[in-house]
Amino acid sequence: MNPRGGRYPPPGMGGGGGGRGGGNMYPNPNANPNFQQRNPQQQYVQRNPMNHQQQHQQQHYQNQQQITQQQQWLRRSQQLAASDSSIDEVEKTVQSEALDQSSQDWKARLNIPAPDTRYRTEDVTATKGNEFEDYFLKRELLMGIYEKGFERPSPIQEESIPIALTGSDILARAKNGTGKTAAFCIPALEKIDQDVNAIQVVILVPTRELALQTSQICKELGKHLNIEVMVTTGGTSLKDDIMRLYQPVHLLVGTPGRILDLARKGICVLKDCSMLIMDEADKLLSPEFQPSIVQLIRFLPANRQILMFSATFPVTVKDFKDRFLQKPYVINLMDELTLKGITQFYAFVEERQKLHCLNTLFSKLQINQSIIFCNSVNRVELLAKKITELGYSCFYIHAKMLQDHRNRVFHDFRNGACRNLVCTDLFTRGIDIQAVNVVINFDFPKNSETYLHRVGRSGRFGHLGLAVNLITFEDRFNLYRIEQELGTEIKQIPPHIDQAIYCQ
Numbered sequence: 001m002n003p004r005g006g007r008y009p010p011p012g013m014g015g016g017g018g019g020r021g022g023g024n025m026y027p028n029p030n031a032n033p034n035f036q037q038r039n040p041q042q043q044y045v046q047r048n049p050m051n052h053q054q055q056h057q058q059q060h061y062q063n064q065q066q067i068t069q070q071q072q073w074l075r076r077s078q079q080l081a082a083s084d085s086s087i088d089e090v091e092k093t094v095q096s097e098a099l100d101q102s103s104q105d106w107k108a109r110l111n112i113p114a115p116d117t118r119y120r121t122e123d124v125t126a127t128k129g130n131e132f133e134d135y136f137l138k139r140e141l142l143m144g145i146y147e148k149g150f151e152r153p154s155p156i157q158e159e160s161i162p163i164a165l166t167g168s169d170i171l172a173r174a175k176n177g178t179g180k181t182a183a184f185c186i187p188a189l190e191k192i193d194q195d196v197n198a199i200q201v202v203i204l205v206p207t208r209e210l211a212l213q214t215s216q217i218c219k220e221l222g223k224h225l226n227i228e229v230m231v232t233t234g235g236t237s238l239k240d241d242i243m244r245l246y247q248p249v250h251l252l253v254g255t256p257g258r259i260l261d262l263a264r265k266g267i268c269v270l271k272d273c274s275m276l277i278m279d280e281a282d283k284l285l286s287p288e289f290q291p292s293i294v295q296l297i298r299f300l301p302a303n304r305q306i307l308m309f310s311a312t313f314p315v316t317v318k319d320f321k322d323r324f325l326q327k328p329y330v331i332n333l334m335d336e337l338t339l340k341g342i343t344q345f346y347a348f349v350e351e352r353q354k355l356h357c358l359n360t361l362f363s364k365l366q367i368n369q370s371i372i373f374c375n376s377v378n379r380v381e382l383l384a385k386k387i388t389e390l391g392y393s394c395f396y397i398h399a400k401m402l403q404d405h406r407n408r409v410f411h412d413f414r415n416g417a418c419r420n421l422v423c424t425d426l427f428t429r430g431i432d433i434q435a436v437n438v439v440i441n442f443d444f445p446k447n448s449e450t451y452l453h454r455v456g457r458s459g460r461f462g463h464l465g466l467a468v469n470l471i472t473f474e475d476r477f478n479l480y481r482i483e484q485e486l487g488t489e490i491k492q493i494p495p496h497i498d499q500a501i502y503c504q
Helices: 052-080 082-105 139-147 155-165 180-191 208-221 238-245 256-264 290-297 315-324 351-364 377-389 403-414 448-455 473-486
Strands: 170-173 201-204 229-232 251-254 275-279 305-310 329-332 342-348 369-373 394-397 420-423 436-441 465-471
Touching: 139 180, 139 208, 155 170, 155 180, 155 305, 155 329, 180 201, 180 208, 180 275, 180 305, 201 256, 208 229, 208 251, 208 403, 229 238, 229 256, 238 256, 251 256, 256 290, 290 315, 305 315, 351 377, 351 465, 377 394, 377 420, 394 403, 436 448, 448 465, 448 473, 465 473
Parallel strands: 170 305, 170 329, 201 251, 201 275, 229 251, 275 305, 342 465, 369 420, 369 436, 394 420, 436 465
Antiparallel strands: none
16 A cells, blocks of 8 residues: 555556656656657547537537526526515515505695684785695604694795795794794704704794793604704703703703803803794894893804894894894785784773773673783782682783793693683783684783784784773873874774674
8 A cells, every 4th residue: 555645657657757748757667668658749639520510509509408407496496485585575565565655645644633714814825825845844844744733834934934944044024923933943943953963943032931832833843853852941940951951952942041041151052053043033132132142142153044033123123133144035024014813992991990891891702712911910910810709710920920830821821721811911922822812901002012912912823803902091192103103993892893803
């Protein structure tokens, strides 16, 4: 046995050649003497040579055989995986059908409230005929809009939404109750990048109740979006706000003083805030708020967008616009100042007759809910007590109440827990309670702007409403002046008021 495990060379082959053609480099002494080395020039000759046609046929046959074998192998592998592939195909089909259905029928699956069939005035119906889908909003935002009960954009929304989406500054003036809040909330929610953990939009409002209302609307419109909304106002726990700001916040709603306080402390970081919205801008630019707002703007980036909305714009607004807004787009839908759907009356009375007159109004009017305005905190509390003694349900609210108490009254009244609310001008700004169809000025206001905002609490979103003013001898000059400034007519109250003018 060969100890190296190699094979013996075949007879007649050189041991050192290592195989055919090894040559005579290392001659073997035991080689076959009759072995003749092949001539290196001699070529191999093919046995039984084929002609070209036969070669082609054979090649064709081999190719056909190879193809047949491949087909058989594929058929066998398909049969083996038939069950798996059929399951995958079914899943893909179901998924594609679901996508098609979702793209077509997503509106049909929304929980849309019953349409509001009440009469609406031209203040909200005189539109261009646009739809919310015309603005190419996110699908999730559209879902929130329709589930909130919004059917089509109102005139102020048609004007402001597309402009706000382009990034331009806006100065918008429109009547109370015509959809201003949604006109800025919708573009704000659309422009927020939910993957960026920073405050990207700040909405400033003048009162705590309006802050709560606005934040709730933002949450409802954006409920299908992964956007965090926070509300912060004075009178609440600063510690709670600081703890909340350590969590993600994309949209911040609040009053100027509290937001400025948090920004100064370095807790509220506004370097990524690209949009500042001022609702009730004329009130925010009054002496009590304007210094805070000017300081707050310094915390924002230079390329921020500012949107200003209100029903009234005094001279202070123009000064602010010229200083801080960059080529603003001006929207003015105030061809007339008072709402078309509100009927206004006055009753000429002596001061001591006012309570008796109010009792008569309660007994004769068809009141869903009413708001009754007084000019001082003391008169609010006194009147609320008298109304309760007359046997009518009544809440009251004013700025000197504890914030928790204010919040509870506001929440309960808008949920219909009580029919009548007595208040100061705290409640004149932006408060939207659809059920309110009667406003009573127990004390007549001193200026036209306050009057306009008070009566605007009824007749919300183009619906009908009634405003009744109790006028004393001292109020007669204010009545005349307000009529002239607003270009409206306040008629004397008739013995009988037709329900059709405020109850449809």
